[in-house]
Amino acid sequence: MKTTVFTKYHIAAGARMAEFAGYNMPIEFTGINDEHMAVRGKAGVFDVSHMGEIWVKGPRALDLLQRITTNDVAKLYDGKVQYSCMPNGRGGIVDDILVYRIDERTYMLCVNAANIGKDWAHICAEGAKMGMEAGPGKELYNASDEICQLAVQGPLAMKIVQRMCDEPVEEMEYYTFRKMRVAGCDAILSITGYTGSGGCEIYAANEDGDKLWKALWEAGEEFGLKNIGLGARDTLRLEKGFCLYGNDIDDTTSPIEAGLGWITKFAEGKEFIDRALMERQKAEGPVRRLVGLKMVERGIPRHGYSIAAPDGTEIGRVTSGTMSPCLKQGVALGYVQTAYAKPGTQIAVVIREKCVKAEVVKLPFV
Secondary structure, eight states: OBOOTTHHHHHHTTOEEEEETTEEEEEESSOHHHHHHHHHHSOEEEEOTTSEEEEEESTTHHHHHHHHOSSOGGGOOTTBEEEEEEEOSSSSEEEEEEEEEEETTEEEEEEOGGGHHHHHHHHHHHHHTTTOOBSTTSSEEEOGGGEEEEEEESTTHHHHHHTTOSSOOTTOOTTBEEEEEETTEEEEEEOOOSSSSOEEEEEEEGGGHHHHHHHHHHHHGGGTOEEOOHHHHHHHHHHTTOOOBTTTBOTTOOTTTTTOGGGOOOOTTOOOTTHHHHHHHHHHOOSEEEEEEEESSSOOOOTTOEEEOTTSOEEEEEEEEEEETTTTEEEEEEEEEGGGOSTTOEEEEEETTEEEEEEEEOSOOO
């Protein structure tokens, strides 16, 4: 199993550790509910160094990204981040990613940990068709093993991070970033987040990890900063209706049926992979849609549970589900036949062979 530069700190803090995407990662520290509410109310830090970073550079960088992603990369400007996905040529999704524009010839992609190898192979294969080379010093470079990343999330997160920066960062706009010094280290500070509670991500070289970690905890002490594991990361993103690759989206789901039409741009001249297929699906309407479900009766929906119509007929499956720490109510994402996708529709989740009443709701849950 791989470790991050922060693994030793998690173990020292008493984290429950487990394998995730080939890494020894902290699942929880003081308990998922406690950590979840800490992020909603104050601030928490996530070690997300297992995420991948891939550089795309050179005169053909934009052309490649316009080919392999669904969103319109031409709309980016220096310092802007874009959420997007990479179609796989079969109507599914290779991965959902973040695209960072450093300048007109330099981009960084942040990709999911479990997909680094698959994404890198896909990007290299498509880049080769354009004559782009891969490797150190080349136009395509996988820097995932060289970079550590911390996500500081919560309403007090930016007050904490401000103490580590010489320039003002608290008013930075959502989905923007800066290359700057953080705790005296060269870093990329970005405002994206996957919790819906505000905050930022700090990318730095592995060799600066210890310095960054110590500075963060010194800055965060008076604000009640807490360690947060992957368990609460999952409940936080689910309350906001954010998709998780491998659960809610994968190689068999299209962005149109996953509710990601807003990142699927049919811009003039943007001939991305699967464009024709997705244009047809958007025009005709998908046969299934990803929806939010809230339990009406008591019960916790879980990944893989059947979703049924009121008469008991199976109409879909739960892809992500939990007991919402904020609502104290079962919530889930799942695919259902389009006829049952409208908010307000009464359906059921099959829990231990019993149909438990639920309702389709508009996202986010909180």
